[in-house]
Structures are given as C-alpha cells and as structure tokens.
Amino acid sequence: MYGIEAAANYYYSTTAANLSLAQAASLVAIVNNPVKFQLDKPDSETNGVANGFEANHVRRDYILDRMLEFKKITKEEHDAAIAEPVSPAITEPSTGCQTAGNAAYFCDYVTHILQNDPAFGESADERFLNFRRGGYDVYTTLDLDLQAAAQQAIDQNVPYTFPGWDVGAVISSVQVGTGRVLAMAQNKHYSQDPAVVAGRADYTGINYNTDYDYGGSSGFQPGSSYKVFTLAEWLATGHSYSERVDSRRKSNWGAFRDSCLGTQIADPGWNPRNDAGEAGGNYSALESTIGSINTGFLGMAKLLDQCHIAEKAQAFGVHRADGDPLVQFPSAVLGINEVAPLSMATAFAGIANNGLACTPIAIDRIVDRDGNEVPVPKSTCTQAVSPEVAAGMHYGLRRVMTSGTGSQSNGALAPWAPAIGKTGTTDGAKDTWMVGASTSVATAAAVVSVTGDANQRGLYFDSGQAATARHRMWPMVMSVANAKYGGGTFTEDGPGAVAPRSGDFESYSPPAPSTPPAQPGPPAAPVPADIGRDGLSDLGGRATNGPNDPVGR
Template identity: 70%
Template structure:
C-alpha cells in the first residue's frame, strides 16, 4: 500500500489546517468505529478493513464486502455531455447572428475561468465542505449518513461532489441509450436507493479523483449538474434564471442556483407555485437553502460578515430567460432554419440513419454557420411583406422567394408569406401559419411542389439547341386539336391525336410559324410544343435532370409533351438552382445551406458539399443566354428588368399556369439566381383578377424579384454573359 500525502505510514491522518474543515466528536461505539474508518477512507485505504464496516452498516454482509468492492470497476467512462446546438447566419459585418438553438438538455459547457469564485465556493460549502481535503469520499459525511441509515432504516445523503459527479455521469450515459426502455432501465439502476449503488459511486469517485485534478472534477460537476427542467450546467442556469453568465453571478445568485442543485423540484425558481408571501419573502424553500449555503460560506471564511448579511437580505428575483428553442425563434428566417435542420437530419454526412443524425444534432453542441446572406434575406423579407399577404379571403395563397449563389449553390435567401409553426393545431386553426416550407422539396420539410408553367421551357430550349437546332428556326406553332406523335427514345413514340389535349397560348396568339427565339421571348406555348415535336421528349427530361431539376414529391419527372409547358410540380429552390446553372455557363451546382460546422471542442466537422455538373455545353449555354437576356429586355420579363436597379446583365423567364393560379419570375445575373412566385397552395385563384394592397397579384412576382435582385446586384455585381454570335445563334434552319 502506498502512503498518500497527509497520512502517516500506517494510514492515519496527519494533523493539518484545511481550507474547508469540520471537526466532529463522535460518541459511543459507533462513533469510534466510524471515526476510524473515516481516517482510512480519507487516506485512500478503502480495502477490506475499511469497507467492511461501511458495507455492514449499510446492510450488506461484511463477509462479502471486500470481494464485492474489489469487483467493481475503478474507471468511469465519461462520455461527451449533451449540449445545445446553434444555427447561425452571417451578418454584413461578418459577425454571426443566432437563428435558433436545439437541445435535449439546455447546456453550454464553460471553462474554469468562466465560472465565478462565488459559485465555486458556494458549491463546496453547500455540498462538500471538505472537498479539497479528501480523496473522493467525504468520510465523515458518508459514515454519518450510513449510521443514520442504520438507525432510521433509510438511505441518507452524504455524497461528496465526486460521488455526485459520478452519479450525474452515469445518468448522462443513460441518455445515450437508443430506446426509451433501455434509457429508463439504465436510469433506474443509476439512481436506485441502495447501498450497492452508493458503494459503486464511492469506488468510481476514488477513480475519478485519481485521474483528474480537484478543479477538473469540480468544473465537471458544475457543467453536468441539473438545475431543474431541461436546464443543465452552471452557464445555462445563469442564463436561464438570472439572464447573466456564470462568471457574473452575484453572491446571492450563486447561492440560490447551488440551492437548486440539491433538490431541483423543491428549490426551483421558475414555477409560480414556488413563490409565496410577496416579493420580499418569496421562494421560501430556495431562500432557506440559499441562506444555509451563505452561512456555510461565512463559517469557512469564504465571504465576510458584511457580504453574508447583504446576500441574506437580498430578495430572490429571477429573470427567467427562455433560450432560443427551435426554428420558430428565427422569425422571417424560420423556413430557411427549417431547411437547414432538415439537411442536418437527412444528409448521410451527419450519421448513418435519421435517428442518429437527429441525436447528434440535438446533443452534439454544434455551431452551424449557414450560407444565408442577411442583406438579401432582409430584402426578400421586406419584398414579401410588402407584396403578398399572410392570407387572402377564399384563397390559400403562398408567396416564395429563393436566391442561390451562381457557381457554388449556396442558398442566400429563402422566405415565404407565412408565419412558422410546428404545432398542427395552430396551423389548422390559423391560415397565416404553416409548418410547410413552400421553397423546398417534400423530404426537406416542404410541400409537394408547384407547377412552374413556362419557366420549365428553358429545358426544352436547352435540348433544342443540344440537338443542333437554331434560335432562328421556325416551327409549326398553330394551336390545334391534334398534335400527332412525338419522339420518345425512352418510352417509345407518344401519340397526342386526342382532342382532349389542345393547349392554347397565354394571349391567344395564333401565329403559325414562330421561331424558337420568338417563342422564348413571348413564351408561346404552341411554339414550344412545335419545337418538342422536332426533338426527343426523353432528351428534354434528361436535360432537365442535368440541371438538377426534379419533382418536389420525389417521383420521377413526367416526360410527356404536356411537361414541356410546365406540369411537373417542383420546388422554387430547384428552379433557382437550375437558373444558376444556366447563368454559370451550363455548370449546375446543387444547393447547399451550410458553410461550416464547429463542434463543442472547436473542431471543424465535415459538411455537405455542392455537387457541380456540366448540364449543357458552354456553346448551348451561350445561346440560352442570348435568348433569355432578350426575355428580360424585350420579352415577358421586362417589368422585372426595368424595376431592378442597379442593372447588370441578367437572364430570365416567366411562368404562368392554367387559370393564372401560379405566377413565377425566374432569373439570374452572373452571380445570383432568384426565383419569386405567388402560388396557390390549395385551390386556385385567377391572379390577373385579384388585387393585393401592392397591386395586381399576378405582377407581385416582378416587384419581389426586382427588389431582391437590386440588392444582389449592388452587393455582388454582375459580369456580361457569354453569348454566341448572332450568325450562329440565329442561323437559318437547314
């Protein structure tokens, strides 16, 4: 047996003057026995001669105590603590803006220097006055509790800070169990009122104090302790109860918080039932425990008499500060926040399955820094608020804006015309609330998507050019009842002789021989159907997919002739990604919402990366630029063009669905792509006969798009697009 500091060669305690000391005069046979064992425990001589009396008094057979104790593990595996994760956006000055926090346990771990001395002294005075003098077990307290157990036939307290730390670590380990049944079984074992549990904690407490310094154990205890409800750790407790930090707590506040640890239910401060007898004498239970701790701090010379008296006289005045919890706290950015949380739960980067990913996020202490540009986001929020109401009589109206950075896929803005809620009762009772993100796919918290109308024609245009046709080539563009057979290399020829499909043009244009460019500028439906007759329907679908276009509900894209004019329900974010790909010389980069993630230790974690692919050749993209710039300057998108300031080179394409129920504006500079739309979530309304306060519903898309792109152009600028020469782009047909 090694001799520890402070003990003589036979293990007896040497006289000394500790910083926290307490002298007892045990009487009688039990007192003498307990005093002897106390000395042994204090010196770490916890072997058969010391354990046997403790165990025997605790109700276990003395003959089994040595074998039982030595069979227990000496080492406690300490798993990372559950901490809240935060989602941030970056502000214009480069500082992070907190959007929302997520947690199972509201905890923020802090370092030694981030905890005030009052807290440390109050903890020791209230829970373990001889903390710095023993080796993990407070012998006097433990054996006194054992004696009381024998005499009173119940398990008493007396646990040291190290023992309490061990118990909390064991409970935290239970929280990581995969199922509720396993968690409860583990929890019952870790908190069982039994001598065997106490003995196990004693053994582990000795091991903890061999492995860590006293200060490390005390800090670990302060970071792991429960302060009632879902509040864990001294920093979150200071934030929640007094709207301050652990380093700034006053003496009275420190004692009040450490009172809660002793019995979170009895000494709580956030329940109206715990307040009584007016402000001066409120929170009587907490006050009694607080004042006991203050008395102990005075007794052990940790505070002066004046400090003690002032703290005792101080009223208990909690300032309950609810932490940011979930995306509803993100305000207008709540739907983007919801999209980010969906990515964290669905991307394999964050875990093998959905449950693991959610657990990692809610407990991992992540700081998630997103791609959101608050200047563009604020502009989109203003534009939406000024142009689309939260609700409209007789119409389930939806407004959406999504912006994506060209060349990277980074989502810069995402808003819609509803307030965010995850409460089905609220969403069902109030049409101004929804849980659905209209901008995203169904599996990302979104809806089933919306028909984009003529905005989808850009994929037919791309395939038209890919198959060698020119912008100047003319097609049979007359409206007709029978469109005959279309080529489809995947499904076989598709016959449209039926009179049930006879699409018309938006303004009832009857031109019989439009060029591809004319059909693009004026968005002629029959012109594009005529173009589709000359190319491959399967090719159109594959080209759309090359631009990362997909149905919002996860089903395959429809590749019929009717799909040419936009019947596939898609998410606005998908359209923004596609237009960013067109603007990027035909290279499409998938959407990403997270720039970086830092874990609780400060280490960088992997994040989903944008996947970029060459959707069309640069020459095809250049011809598309030529046509889609014309849409802005002299076609159906001129209202967006003329309303944008400053103006840089921009491409665009409008979209309107049957009956004017959905209206879209899709476009991009060389730097930013934006989609703005007013859609019918359920039912429909004729937007050309509907007025909002800002004007005609069908033109709200232009007002919103230009407002966002004006800010984007001012911040990001814009370069000329690549365009092929008119002689190539407009070469006559063969």
C-alpha cells in the same frame, strides 16, 4: 431539454464550461427526478424560492458528499459548494425557428438539412440526437441584406391572406457558382405549433420554397419557366434559334419521342393555347423563347426526345418536390411538374454559370462545443450543358428580359445589370413566376395558389394586379443583389447553331400549300436559291392553350 449545455443555458444563463461546482451538482440532481428537483417552479411549496429550492438543495448536497467521498473533489471545493445557495437564473430558451424573425423558413430548411443529411449521422436517430445535443454553432449562407429585401418585397406586394384564395408568395435566391442559398422568404408567419396554426391562414409550418423532405411542400407548377430545359436540349442537339417549327394550334399533337419510357402520345383532343391567344403558324425558336409561345415549344419538342429534356432539367438540379420522378408527358414541356422554387433558382444559377450547375447549400461551417470544425455538406458542381450551349441559352434568355415577357422585371432593376430570365404562368393564371439571374445571383419569385384555384389576372392586391406581383418582387431582390454582388456580361451565341447536329437530329418541313388544278399558262418562275437558312420561309401568323395546361408567359 436535451444535454448539459442546454440545461446550463436555461437554468443558469451560462455555458456548461462555466458552471460552478454547486450549479453543476444541482443540474445533475434534476436528472434523478426532473419534476421533483426542477428549478423553474419558483412558487413550488416543496422546491421553490421560499425554501431555497430545498428538494434540489438536499439532493445537490448528497451528490457533493459522494464526490468528496470518492475523492473527485477536495474538502475545500466541497465546503465552498455546500455553502453556495441554489440560485437559478432562468433564461427562456431561444429555440425553434419561430425566433428567427424573417429568416424562420430558412432556419427551418437548415434544421431539416441537419436532420436529413448523412454528413451528420448514418441514421435518422443519430442525426436527431446530434442535432439536439451537439452544442453546435452553425454558420449559414444566409445574406441578411438579401433576406431583408426578399421579405420586404413580399410584404409590400402580397398579403398574408386574401378573401377566398389560399395565396402563397415565395422568393429563393442562390449565389451563382457556389450554390449558397442567400435568401428564402414567404408570405406567412412561421410556427410548428398546431394550436397556433389551426384556423390561421396567415400561419404555417410548411416551407413553400423547398422539397417535401426539407419543409413539407409538394411544390408548384413552374409553367413556362420550365421551357428553358427544352431550349437547352434544342440547342444541345444542334438546332438553332432561326429554325422554324410547326407551331399551329391543334388537337392532334400525336406522338412524342421518349427513349426512356417509350413514345409519349398526346391525349386526343388536347389543344393547348398560348397566353395571349396567338393563333399559330411556324414560329422560330427565338420567337417562341422571347414570346413564351407554348405551341412553338411543343413544335420544338416534337423534334426532340422527352427523356433528354427531363435529363436536362435534372442536370440543372430540378426534380419533383414530392420526390417522384419527373413526368415526361408532352405537357411536361409546358411546366406541369410540381417543383420547389429553390430548385428553379438553382437551375438558373447553373445556366448563368455557363452551364455549370452547383447543388444548393445552406451551411458554411459548424463548430462544436470544443471548438472543433464539424464537416458540412459541400456543393457539388457538374456541367449540365456545355459552355457553348449555355452561351446559346443566354442569347435567348437575355432577349426575354430586354424585349420579351421578362422586360417589366428587367426595367425595374436599380442598379441595372445584365440578366437572363424566364416567366411562367400556369393554366388559368393560378401560379405566376419570374425566375432569372445575373452573373452573380439567381432568384425565383412566385405567387402561387397553395390550395385551390384563383385567376390572378382578375385579382388585385393593394400593390397592384396579383399576376404582376412577381415583376414587383423579383427586381426588388435582384437590385439589392446587383448593388452588393455586381453583375457582369453574359457569354452569348446565336441565333445560329451552337452545337453540332446530333445523330437523331430532326428538322421541320412545312406541308406544301394546297393549290387549285393547274391552268394553262406560262412556266413557273424558278424558286430563289436563298429562301432561308433552313429552307423555310416565314409563313407569318402566331400560334393559342387548352384546359389544364400552363398558358405561357
């Protein structure tokens, strides 16, 4: 029990301001010897109901006598308080996020903000005391309609436990343009009691939606949903969707430029494949985006800077959940950094907001016991990419939803609104993601392996295949969001370049085809002048993903 406000609530079912003089003196009496004078042991022989809480009563009257002696109260006030019996009205405190129902993990996130953010105190100790003693009324960003939809989407599609698999399901929703966290749910019952959690796979105190410092999770690999940051850098440096790259499957990817950490060399023998086993060729950037082609994005990354790709992710608010720097290996292009679902929802909200990324917030306002407003953390919005680049991203990510890997989610929206999105599947279908946004709300939905591995394509819930549960969850939430917040038309620009070519712009030149020795014959026909925007013809074919790397889609 911390503070007079909490004590008044617990012992007398009222507020500190509304305590009678006698009640206040009884609470002060407890401080002298909490065990001897406590009022919540009605069966106590020395201080219980049978003897009128005698021990506390005597101590209370002593305090009242002293107050009269030092003229803190009048004789009339003293006598009236002395005549009042000690009659506690115990109200079990509604404390702890386990009382927050389906919003328990969002509640947990808010408590971590109150204990971590410097806005609530300079030191951890000061923040903790302010949190426990402040008497705050905290008004949060949670949208009860979206939260109910998020929990229902999980409950209807992913079980809390599954034989032989430590399954997790998460949903985070963020408002576009404000950073307000609207929903946060997962497929576990919440408890911070080790005795409750022990041996119970359906209980956890870890919030899978957030960073380690804000809920205990080290994050999950987002797979191909992370490719949007390579796409952002591709468009920002002057490349276009119509450009083609070397997207053949190979085990000699070699060097990748990195202006921060030095050249990144792909491990010898690293031979990433694509999700549907595509064999390779020279995909265009648009084909790679719509079809989530791993080798296509690696071919794009070969013409870019790994450092700048990581910086694009960071500009949109994405970081490793464990607090370490984002890794910049070649495989990072395919989404091997463990991140929080909330970070991915925040990033897509920034993409939808014409490239203006806003940091997530969960608290709208706080009022203290005296009715004063307490300053709260504000969302900070920065331009992650130019509006022109964002329009280019919209062009590709809209087509992911209408004709690509996100079409199943897109088709299930009711009411429908235009959406951008990207799917993600990690190696062996261990984790599966659907991340997308309207112009109003962004949502990340994922089914993950909390520990261990499981191929979701070979597993089935009552609702259907585990690997497609993301496509059943995401539209349930976004349909409610569309009905409540609406959704407008995205700015779109493509398939041509949307930005000037940067100074380090590189393009791909396909190798010359091998030819047999020249034979006598007529002169070769002239090469047509109009072979294509980038001097490349479509070589056809489709590109495949090796061990320990995300497999796309």
